[in-house]
Amino acid sequence: MKLLKKIWGVFHSMKCAIVLLVILTAACVAGSLIPQGEVASYYTTVYPEWAGKLILTIGLDDMFSVWWFIVMAGLLCLNLVLCSILRFPQLLRNYREGYTLEARKKRNRPEDWRWMPREETSVRNVFSALHFKPIAQESDGETWQYAVRNRVGIWGSWICHLGMIAVIIGFGLGQKYMLDTYVYGVPGQEKQVEEAGLCVAIDDFEVKLRDDYTVEQYQAQITVKDEKSGKEASGTTRVNAPFHAFGMDFFQNSTGWAATAKAYKGSELLDEQVLCQGELISLEEIPLQVQMTAFYPDYYNDGTGPTTLTPLLKNPVVIYTIYYDGNFFQMDAIGTGLPIQIDDYRFVFENPQQYTLIQIVKDPTMAYVGLGGILVILGIILAFFCRTEELWMRENADGSYVVFCRSVKGAELFADAVEGALRADGEIAEARQPSDGADEPLGQTDDESVLSDDGGRKSERAASESVPSDDKGGKSDQTDNKLTAQMRTEENSGTDEISAGTKKEEGEHVTDFDHR
Amino acid sequence: MSQTLITAENILFYVTVIAYFVSTACYFYYFAARSGKAAQIATALIAAGFVFHTLSLIVRGIGAGRIPLSNQFEFATAFAWGIALCYLLAYRKFRVSAMGTFIAPILFLIIGYAAMQSREVRDLMPALQSNWLVLHVSTAIISYGSFAVSCGISLLYLFYDRLSAERQSAMPDKKKLDQMSYRVITFGFLFLTIVMITGAIWAQRAWGHYWTWDPKETWSFITWLIYALYLHLRINRHWIGKRTAMFAVIGFVCVIFTFIGVNTFIPSIHSYA
Ligand code: HEM
Numbered sequence: 001m002k003l004l005k006k007i008w009g010v011f012h013s014m015k016c017a018i019v020l021l022v023i024l025t026a027a028c029v030a031g032s033l034i035p036q037g038e039v040a041s042y043y044t045t046v047y048p049e050w051a052g053k054l055i056l057t058i059g060l061d062d063m064f065s066v067w068w069f070i071v072m073a074g075l076l077c078l079n080l081v082l083c084s085i086l087r088f089p090q091l092l093r094n095y096r097e098g099y100t101l102e103a104r105k106k107r108n109r110p111e112d113w114r115w116m117p118r119e120e121t122s123v124r125n126v127f128s129a130l131h132f133k134p135i136a137q138e139s140d141g142e143t144w145q146y147a148v149r150n151r152v153g154i155w156g157s158w159i160c161h162l163g164m165i166a167v168i169i170g171f172g173l174g175q176k177y178m179l180d181t182y183v184y185g186v187p188g189q190e191k192q193v194e195e196a197g198l199c200v201a202i203d204d205f206e207v208k209l210r211d212d213y214t215v216e217q218y219q220a221q222i223t224v225k226d227e228k229s230g231k232e233a234s235g236t237t238r239v240n241a242p243f244h245a246f247g248m249d250f251f252q253n254s255t256g257w258a259a260t261a262k263a264y265k266g267s268e269l270l271d272e273q274v275l276c277q278g279e280l281i282s283l284e285e286i287p288l289q290v291q292m293t294a295f296y297p298d299y300y301n302d303g304t305g306p307t308t309l310t311p312l313l314k315n316p317v318v319i320y321t322i323y324y325d326g327n328f329f330q331m332d333a334i335g336t337g338l339p340i341q342i343d344d345y346r347f348v349f350e351n352p353q354q355y356t357l358i359q360i361v362k363d364p365t366m367a368y369v370g371l372g373g374i375l376v377i378l379g380i381i382l383a384f385f386c387r388t389e390e391l392w393m394r395e396n397a398d399g400s401y402v403v404f405c406r407s408v409k410g411a412e413l414f415a416d417a418v419e420g421a422l423r424a425d426g427e428i429a430e431a432r433q434p435s436d437g438a439d440e441p442l443g444q445t446d447d448e449s450v451l452s453d454d455g456g457r458k459s460e461r462a463a464s465e466s467v468p469s470d471d472k473g474g475k476s477d478q479t480d481n482k483l484t485a486q487m488r489t490e491e492n493s494g495t496d497e498i499s500a501g502t503k504k505e506e507g508e509h510v511t512d513f514d515h516r
Numbered sequence: 517m518s519q520t521l522i523t524a525e526n527i528l529f530y531v532t533v534i535a536y537f538v539s540t541a542c543y544f545y546y547f548a549a550r551s552g553k554a555a556q557i558a559t560a561l562i563a564a565g566f567v568f569h570t571l572s573l574i575v576r577g578i579g580a581g582r583i584p585l586s587n588q589f590e591f592a593t594a595f596a597w598g599i600a601l602c603y604l605l606a607y608r609k610f611r612v613s614a615m616g617t618f619i620a621p622i623l624f625l626i627i628g629y630a631a632m633q634s635r636e637v638r639d640l641m642p643a644l645q646s647n648w649l650v651l652h653v654s655t656a657i658i659s660y661g662s663f664a665v666s667c668g669i670s671l672l673y674l675f676y677d678r679l680s681a682e683r684q685s686a687m688p689d690k691k692k693l694d695q696m697s698y699r700v701i702t703f704g705f706l707f708l709t710i711v712m713i714t715g716a717i718w719a720q721r722a723w724g725h726y727w728t729w730d731p732k733e734t735w736s737f738i739t740w741l742i743y744a745l746y747l748h749l750r751i752n753r754h755w756i757g758k759r760t761a762m763f764a765v766i767g768f769v770c771v772i773f774t775f776i777g778v779n780t781f782i783p784s785i786h787s788y789a
Pocket of ligand 1: 012013014015017076079080083156157160161164379380383744747748750751
């Protein structure tokens with residue numbers, strides 16, 4: 001039971017997530033560097049023998065479909081599901097109850113910043129300057145102002161995780177249940193696509209060329225007939241603009257050359273077929289086959305190998321291969337319309353034209369993956385750009401104020417913004433004092449301080465953390481009038497809190513995660 | 517593209533390269549000699565270079581009759597533009613000149629890489645004629661630019677302990693540097709996510725599959741995983757500071773590999789860009 005609990009504990013932990021992410025990253029690196037899907041002998045010859053064997057044994061040659069990669073992705077998904085389920089009630093509670101003055105007072109945190117400005121005016125305006133809407137509250141006989149903004153931001157990571165779950169499951173199921181097939185042919189041909197229950201007619205195909213013979217667009221006109229319902233749909237498919245019909249997408253995928261091959265015995269026409277590059281025409285009466293191996297519309301060969309000068313049909317030549325009884329017999333080049341004579345048989349390639357290859361895809365889970373992607377983006381925006389931040393202040397009996405602020409994402413930077421607003425309100429005149437450099441809005445003059453305009457503030461902060469002192473140079477003197485004290489710990493923090501705090505200070509997220 | 521526009525683009529581009537180069541030299545001088553003036557000149561030079569850079573991209577866009585984001589030169593120069601933009605934005609926000617010492621050399625190296633590429637303006641092959649591609653590449657520029665800036669800040673963080681106490685006190689403390697780098701990474705991470713999603717949509721519309729584990733896709737996914745790891749490791753307090761700074765640097769090395777390494781070492785359908 002204990003062991004089970006432990007395993008459960010590990011399973012929904014972030015540590016497990018990190019280990020899985022590291023393994024998946026390493027697998028992706030291997031999968032991208034090792035060529036995928038080659039024949040086994042490739043790995044044993046290109047790599048040292050032991051490495052080749054290792055690649056084949058653990059499936060690094062088929063990285064993204066190997067069982068252990070899928071198991072790791074599945075575990076990551078399970079990890080995310082568990083973590084999301086467990087965090088939901090905590091987040092909801094935190095969302096509802098965690099951002100109130102009472103909650104803040106109860107859970108004094110060492111990382112909450114505070115200042116004690118002397119002048120009243122510089123305090124009240126800070127809320128509005130930072131776009132906070134404070135609510136005045138009486139608590140324990142004291143007057144407080146409390147404001148929180150972007151509370152919804154705490155849902156960011158949760159929504160992002162939800163999106164990732166949808167993406168992983170959607171992608172996995174898509175790989176398994178997706179219909180992915182193709183047809184190819186020349187205009188006028190009609191092809192059966194059994195897996196899709198369709199018949200695809202290629203009505204027209206056009207390769208639009210520019211003046212320099214580069215391709216501007218490939219465009220096919222097709223008619224798709226659903227075999228079951230008998231319904232038809234016609235449309236155009238171009239690269240980047242697929243045709244959609246019957247829940248499927250038809251992509252203009254690629255093209256190549258085709259020609260009509262005719263087989264004669266004497267003057268008798270035995271067979272006539274449109275052959276695309278790579279296809280064969282076979283005779284029934286003898287085991288003779290002729291393949292259209294390659295095609296050059298504007299053939300040119302200077303001895304280094306055949307090539308085409310233009311994509312236009314200026315000097316069309318077919319490279320053909322003859323097989324007899326399944327064995328290679330002869331390979332040669334011949335112009336279209338010219339006969340290839342083998343004993344009594346004659347073959348002619350005519351009417352060269354370009355064929356189109358149309359890919360047919362039906363991915364039933366793509367919408368879920370898309371939705372997951374949107375959730376991931378939304379979650380990231382919420383997590384990082386709707387940062388939950390709190391600002392609150394106490395009016396002391398003597399009329400002075402204490403201002404507090406807290407953020408779990410970049411606490412120091414938020415404290416800087418609050419501090420800046422605190423100072424700016426009372427010090428506009430000073431800020432406008434002549435300044436030597438763009439870096440120093442408050443008029444520092446020594447060169448070194450150009451490293452950052454923060455330099456002055458930092459030394460002032462460090463000094464004020466110990467004893468407020470007049471013994472500071474230049475601008476710190478000025479700001480010190482406003483900020484008499486500024487500490488990282490609350491007055492009423494117990495010793496335990498502080499010692500925990502020294503650890504937690506390193507990572508402001510920790511406390512938040514613990515809490516949630 | 518007309519000869520006048522080609523000349524104009526060339527002049528603007530090389531003025532930019534020179535501005536970034538001199539800026540890098542000024543940042544080095546500033547760092548070595550602690551000259552505040554040099555830092556100001558360096559930053560002003562990046563800003564001026566950025567203006568020329570923007571003009572050179574606009575001129576190329578007008579000449580090509582399209583948004584110039586479609587081959588290795590165009591993407592490399594836009595990548596450098598993204599770094600300059602992100603640096604200027606980060607500088608406006610954080611006002612830390614010292615980070616420029618580490619970011620300007622990256623900027624110069626990337627624009628130097630761009631200068632080595634073929635500048636020829638070519639018409640687009642059909643697969644590249646897509647608004648999704650434009651969105652994909654524009655977000656990539658912002659994302660990569662942010663990661664370059666976070667890498668620069670993290671390098672400054674890693675160097676911090678070697679600086680004299682006096683210099684340290686004139687800079688934000690390490691904790692703040694760490695948080696700056698983190699904020700910039702979150703920005704880059706958001707954009708990288710958008711890059712992958714717009715890329716997936718483009719691939720789906722062009723080739724019928726939104727994800728095929730092509731090396732370029734895989735490497736952008738690896739980069740994304742590295743930054744996701746960074747974000748999660750931060751939540752674990754022991755990892756904040758030096759280790760996360762190193763992660764930010766490794767993340768950027770992955771960005772560079774995705775951009776340059778994959779094209780150079782691994783065959784891919786993305787070979788044209
Ligand atoms: C590739 C998959 C993942 C992505 C893209 C992702 C994304 C994120 C993001 C963007 C954050 C916000 C980080 C921050 O606030 O600094 C986050 C936080 C977090 N993630 Fe993930 N995550 C993934 C996997 C996981 C897994 C598998 C777990 C399992 C336990 C997990 C657990 C957490 C936890 C506990 C937090 C902290 C929440 C908080 O304090 O706000 N993450 N994640």
